[in-house]
Amino acid sequence: MKRVVIGAVSLAGTAAAIARWLATRHRGTAPMKDPKAQRRWLAVTINCLPEDVAPEGRLPEPLAGLDAEVRIAKAPGDRGTELYARPRTPLPIGPSAIMAKLRGDDPRDMVMSALRQVKSLIETGEVLQPDMPSGAMRPAVPGSTRGKVVDMAAVRAAGERRL
């Protein structure tokens, strides 16, 4: 009987904890899957004049090398220039999309990464590299799935605003 009571209390405690966690965890503001997700423009705002982004109509590298639609607009106030892009190529779907994400060749991630690089090159003249890992580095929990997921995420952490 005592075991049953302890079990029930533990179960109730766990359920309460899960409910509490669900109630307090981060929720995005979107109530449903975005129907435009695949076609939305990706964008960065660059601290320069529009003519400095594409002098004489030439797109900057590495964006120029991608098969992407591009548009440029003056940003409001003193914010510079908005540079928009999105892939022209059909996006992979289903398992192919997952594999593309894992391999780091998802077309939207590649466009977003290129936009960030263009911004950095125009503003600072270089694309900052993270430090080379120290020889001893490994996932915090060796061999854990979480560590591997974090490793994969880190590889493409310059992509679109979702991992």
Place this chain on the structure above:
Amino acid sequence: MKAVCWQGVNELTVERVPDPEIQNDQDAIVKVVATTTCGSDLHLLSGHIPEMHAGDVIGHEFLGEIVEVGSGVRRHRPGDRVVVCSVIGCGRCWSCRHDLWSLCENSNPKPGFTDMAWGGSTAGIFGYSHAMGGFRGSHAEFVRVPFADQGTFTVPDGVEDTSALFTSDAAPTGWMGADLGGVKPGDVVAVWGCGAVGQMAARAAMLLGAEQVISIDRFPERLAMTARHVGSEVIDYTTTDVPAELRERTGGRGPDVCIEAVGMEAHSVGPEQVYEQAKHQLGIGLDRPFAVREAVHACRTGGSVFILGVFAGMVDRFPLGAMMNKGLTVRGAQQNGHRYIPMLLDRVAKGELVTSHLATHMMSLDDAPRGYDMFKTKKDGCVRAVFRPDI
């Protein structure tokens, strides 16, 4: 080279790791002379900051000598004695141009984590996880410093290493709390936390003209140190009802500006401590905002609350009703150090800002794990442990 590496929750080791190299033209390599523990490192140690890997070199508040520069560095040369801002800023994006250096748009090469967690990316920080760029930290013999022309500041002759060291992070963080919190002459300011950042915030409030500054903590030695070196009034929250005491000391109004310098692992004497600990044990531990809650409640109507303590995720039971109905302004930020460091070095040189007393324990890099243990448990009155690779 030798470096202090995070290996897992509450586990630090001293390892041999490869020397850093110039990777970008605007990099410099700095030979570390002194590097110090910071309260925000304790969040890394306890596993509250995501995206740490075993082997990551920690530490972000340091001073050293430039030994190598990339071809794009113009303002510095080998031999310069410099203090390095813990936050990395490019100096040319819109945020840096507007003195919001901790929001630099080009210094975090791994912006995906913060984009996802917070809806926007922030600057890179030395030794502060892969979410903040994956840069190696300063508890090492050498550090690679990106955008070196922006983030390294020559230390004036006559200013000792131990004094200049704290202008890397603690002093500019504290100054920012008072400055962006809107402290003006005649104000009453309350500061939660008498660690290095809290002491610097209190001193900054005085230098900005506050008429009365009150510091709050529970450790007698920290309260005594703050009273002695900063000159503020002090309150021990374990023996005093803080909001009641603040009301009584301010004619019933409450402080004009409340600065929180505690962070996500705050301690409380109330039953909420048990509640938060229970959540932590269940693995659903959110950030613990005890000091923020108290600051919001204690602040005068129409006042300002500035959050300097580091938070990473969600909090619950935040007094949004008090904030809204009392018409408070609540702000927070990682430090925009580039904006303040030259001015702070000047003030240190003139003797207006005293920082050297914060270095309560000086030790070698090999002793860093012991230093962090002392710092975490506040053993022997430890306020800051400073590591010198040359010891």
